Amino acid sequence: MDAIVVEGLEKTYGKDTRALDGIRFSVPEGEVFGLLGPNGAGKSTTVRILATLTRADAGRATVAGHDVATEAGAVRRTIGYVPQASGVDREATGAENLLLQGRLQGMRGPDLERRAAELLETFGLTAKADALVKTYSGGMKRRLDVAMGLVHRPQVLFLDEPTTGLDPEARAAMWEELESLAAAERLTILLTTHYLEEADRLARHVAIVSRGKVVVEGSPETLKRELRGDAITVEFDSADSGRAEAVARGIEGVHDVTPDGRRLHLRVDQGAQAVPVILAALDAAGAGVAAVTVSRPSLDDVYLHHTGRDFRADDGDRE
Amino acid sequence: MKVVSQTLYLCGRVLRNLSRQPIWIVVMVVQPMFWLLLYSQLFRRITELPGFGTTSYIDYLTPGVAIMTAFFSGSWAGMGMIEDLDRGVLERFLATPASRGAIVFGRILESAIVATLQALLILLTGILLGATNGGAVGWFVILLASFLTAAGFAGLSHGIALRTRQEATMIAVAQFIGLPLLFFSSLLIARALIPSWMQDLSLLNPVEWAVRSARGEALPGTDWGEMGAFLLLLAAFVGVTTSFATWSFRSYQRTL
Helix, strand or coil, rough: EEEEEEEEEEEEEECCCEEEEEEEEECCCCCCCEECCCCCHHHHHHHHHCCCCCCCHHHHHHHHEEECCCCHHHHHEEEEEEEECCCCCCCCEHHHHHHHHHHHCCCCCCHHHHHHHHHHCCCHHHHCCCCCCCHCHHHHHHHHHHHHCCCCCCEEEEEEEECCCCCHHHHHHHHHHHHHHHHHHHCCEEEEEECCHHHHHHHHCCEEEEECCCEEECCHHHHHHHCCCCCEEEEEEECCCCCHHHHHHHHHHHEEEECCCCCEEEEEHHHHHHHHHHHHHHHHHHEEEEEEEECCCHHHHHHHHHHCCCCCHHHCCCC | HHHHHHHHHHHHHHHHHCCHHHHHHHHHHHHHHHHHHHHHHHHHHHHCCCCCCCHHHHHHHHHHHHHHHHHHHHHHHHHHHHHHHHHHHHHHHHHCCCHHHHHHHHHHHHHHHHHHHHHHHHHHHHHHHHCCHHHHHHHHHHHHHHHHHHHHHHHHHHHHHHHHHHHHHHHHHHHHHHHHHHHCCCCCCCCCHHHHHHHHCCCCCHHHHHHHHHHEEEEEEECCCHHHHHHHHHHHHHHHHHHHHHHHHHHHHCCC
């Protein structure tokens, strides 16, 4: 059974800010699913609709079999929600935050206390359990956030940008926590991220979201495999790559050519063998090449391939 | 009942956080006492004017300062709601099955409890300064009126907070509504000395209802019927503003 089903959700803020434009995907039970996309692609809006915090204008969604619009109460009992903007009470201790969260979820007494102690242990917060959250580091606060989302043993956990704002070390630690979590508890996790490595590392399946729609969906491996071979990026001295594009398209073994300002992204079967051929052809055509890089396909390339736009550029112009 | 226990948990959270802010506690305890001392000295001879019904201004003033303090406690309550809203705490609560009402009731109850404790301290200070306020029944009514006043204005404050969602706007509104209400009442001065058009208008003012009920027993010839009527009006005020706050909460949710 699918733990999350999203069918054609639409949402417009104000008059013409179209956040969701018919997004659809589904997540099988017990799986870690990544919604990947730049800032402003509609990931958070989707999660907020699934967590019953806001309503869609059109479309339908269910979580653990409950309709998010008509059975909000049942949905809230089965989900854990870790919002992007934290939401822990800074003036309370870690333990107090966990206990209150549990009580609001209807837990009581020794069961709740045991569960809180267990989560503090799991997330390495036992030593700081009785310290006020405002004395926590960013990474500790984020781990408490996740622990709070888990206190009532939800079936589905929503993690909205779990590592945004963390330093690389804290991010790596969080990834480890989340990996062991996904393995230990039988939990469906919907993760949103604008870090390609994060989706690649944690999610069994990803849906790439752009402008309120799913552009492509699949396992990171499949998506990367569909892009046959290696990625080659050629950078030119001047912005005049128009002729170079045509030349590149004519070279045998080059599958994909995407111009991107002064750069040209190519896809070839064997990077090492193709580079000399490409350089010779471009040189013959008189295009001044400044730099060439060869890389194994990444989700970055998947994004570029399916949207025709560079991920980082899309991410940047929305922030 | 679920709503009741959740209200108590959420109220407990705010009270506990408050108890960790020593400066706030000092301010909340010292300031009302300061008002009581200051006014009782400043206006000491005012009861020589006719119309007070008592020659002890401290008797007259103690219930007034208790109500004024409760009024302020309630009026500023919305600031806490804005902080929860800004920090995402509110959103986290909303993603749980907790009753939406409990989130508002917990905050209103907190203001009412704080104001009652403050009223108790004011009363003790007043008694030390020589106030009698009619003994146990009078004291109880002062505490009850303080509780209701803080709850009523807290409901209004949270409602406004959830609509404006900005601290600066919230402060402006509280000042604009707040101060006139204090002065449109017999809080500091005998009713008989107020111009009659103000007397009439003040009957629409919840602060006046609170002051009149809290003070009822202190004055000779206690009119129990009138005291009861004002307390009922005050309770109705709490009902109306609490509904306003929950209604504002729903409209806030719709904007998410």
